Amino acid sequence: MLDKGTGQSLIAWCVDVFTAISNKFDYTVGSPSQLNRSDDLQKLVNQRYAQVTDTKTSAAFQLAIWEIVTDTGGGYSLNNGTFQASGFGNAQALAREWLKLDGVNTGNYKISYFYDSILNDKNTSQNLIAVSxxxxxxxxxxxxxxxxxxxxxxxxxxxxxxxxxxxxxxxxAAI
Incomplete structure (x- = not known):
């Protein structure tokens, strides 16, 4: 994703597992509170974002994001509920661990939420989050x-x- 204001690229994760991403849309910056379970999403980010360093941890982070914002039942499980995932191997096991949300905060991070501004967030393009x-x-x-x-x-x-x-x-001692 490219920030038109700064011209810098931005690493972002998909929010809606059911919608494809399009590069033909301008995105509007929204509030993370617009997302389901934004408090748990913030916990995940503060506890685990610093550990996202390679493809496995990035996939685990993505799976955990989808689980948090998509599932509607109590607790988080990649095996049942609205969002289910399989075939991701070690990344899936790591996501399950991270979804316990019982880790120590590794940083203080801000979540930026981007959504399709053309059709008022009607799932015409993927909504995204970026972390800073x-x-x-x-x-x-x-x-x-x-x-x-x-x-x-x-x-x-x-x-x-x-x-x-x-x-x-x-x-x-002189100060």
Missing amino acids: AVPLPGAAVLMLSALGLAGLVSRRRRASKSLPGAEHQHSV
Whole structure:
């Protein structure tokens, strides 16, 4: 997918397993809350997106997305319900594991939802999601840097006290 504003390509995953993708449509950016089970989709993204590094993990991620936004029953299973998948081997097993949604967050990510703007999301072209990292605000970066520096100064002080003759040494830290 190509972002016309920046001219940059964008990696995106299909949302609707029943509709083909078309490159002849302009997409509108919608809210991820328009998707079924958007909270669970956000959990999946925050827990597993950093692990999507090859074709197997990308296929697992795609299967998990389809399962979350397509299935309507309780819980997630690739074996029954509205969405069922087979023949994906290790990617399918990985998707099943990821669908437990019990992992630790590996990042803070934003989901961008793109839909066909011509016919008001009437399944004429594939709806897509893209994922991007949410950068830390400048104040948070500054605070983390200050904490790291304070930890370094504290560690140096402890290390210097443990050396023989350290009682006579003085250290000064300038910030």
